[in-house]
Amino acid sequence: MPVDEAISTVSPLTRYDWPALLQQLDERGFAVFPGILDHFSCDALATLYPHETAFRSQVIMARxxxxxxxxxxxxYPLPAIVQQLRQQLYPLLVPLANHWATRLRLPQHFPAEHQHFITQCHQAGQCRPTPLLLRYGQGDYNCLHQDLYGEQVFPLQLAVLLSEPEEDFQGGEFVLTEQRPRMQSRAQVVRLNKSDGVVFAVSARPVKGSRGDYRVLQRHGVSEVTAGRRFTLGIIFHDAA
Ligand SMILES: O=C(O)CCC(=O)C(=O)O
Ligand SMILES: [Fe+2]
Known part of the structure; x- marks a missing residue:
């Protein structure tokens, strides 16, 4: 059976307490979605990694x-579960994305449906899919970065941990930093178990201050994996130039 067919469908994302999660995203720039995929799907996605025909390119990070x-x-076409997750999560994040754009005084208005946003990306020359699988072994790590691939930027993205901490790997913590104007950067470790997702700001987000909103810049990365193997699914909503 092709691996894609072995992967079950996404459970409805409406099962989450969205008002609470959106509030947390707004206030802290990230929110954890426990068990966003089932373990079977996590394993099926991780085993896709060596299937070269599923991918458009590979990046050796050290290079x-x-x-x-x-x-x-x-x-493209993405594996069904990746496509579903990207398509189903996007509209739930659009109200916050538009709220942030207004507060950051950006001209961007995100359409309600992901397909319409992808059409905008393609019209802007950003035609290549950005969802990705990451694989880390002992000694590997991911430097702090922002997943920006052109002028079209959806301000939130998802990472799903496909491996079990302490069982499949040691170390390898998901790290977020935020840089506030005229202040030193603050770091946050996000504790995830296998199948948990974290939605976080790609780059800029507004934070309420005494004199109105100011802009905070976030970066994300992964600390060193000290043993074992760690896989992640990354879902970025804009496409790449
Ligand atoms: O492996 C991770 O947890 C981080 C993945 C990442 O950088 C991404 O999904 O954009
Ligand atoms: Fe990333």
């Missing part, structure tokens, strides 16, 4: 100074 480890960008 670019991105860290150590590697990742592969899926090609």
């Amino acid at each position: 670019h100074g991105f860290g150590q480890g590697e990742y592969r960008y899926f090609s």
Whole structure:
């Protein structure tokens, strides 16, 4: 059976307490979605990694100074579960994305449906799919970065941990930093178990201050994996130039 067919469908995302999660995203720039995929799907996605025909390109992180480890960008059509997750999560995040754009005084208005946003990306020359699988072994890590691939930027993205901490790997913590104007950067470790997703700001988000909103810049990365193997699914909503 092709691996894609072995992967079950996404459970409805409406099962989450969206008002609470959106509030957390707004206030802290990230929110954890426990068990966003089932373990079977996590394993099926991780085993896709060696299937080269599923991917459009591979990046060996050390060659670019991105860290150590590697990742592969899926090609279109995406595996069904990745496509579903991207398409179903997007509209739930659009109200916050538009609220942030207004507060950051950006002209961007995100359409309600992901397909319409993808059409905008393609019209802007960003035609290549960005969802990816990342693979880390012992000693690997992912330097702090922002997943920006052109002028079209959806301000939130998802990462799903496909491996079990302490069982499949040691170390390898998901790290977020935020840089506030005229202040030193603050770091946050996000504790994830296998199948948990974290939605976080790609780059800029507004934070309420005493004199109105100011702009905070976030970056994300992964600390060193000290043993074992760690896989992640990354879902970025804009496409790449
Ligand atoms: O492996 C991770 O947890 C981080 C993945 C990542 O950088 C991404 O999904 O954009
Ligand atoms: Fe990333």
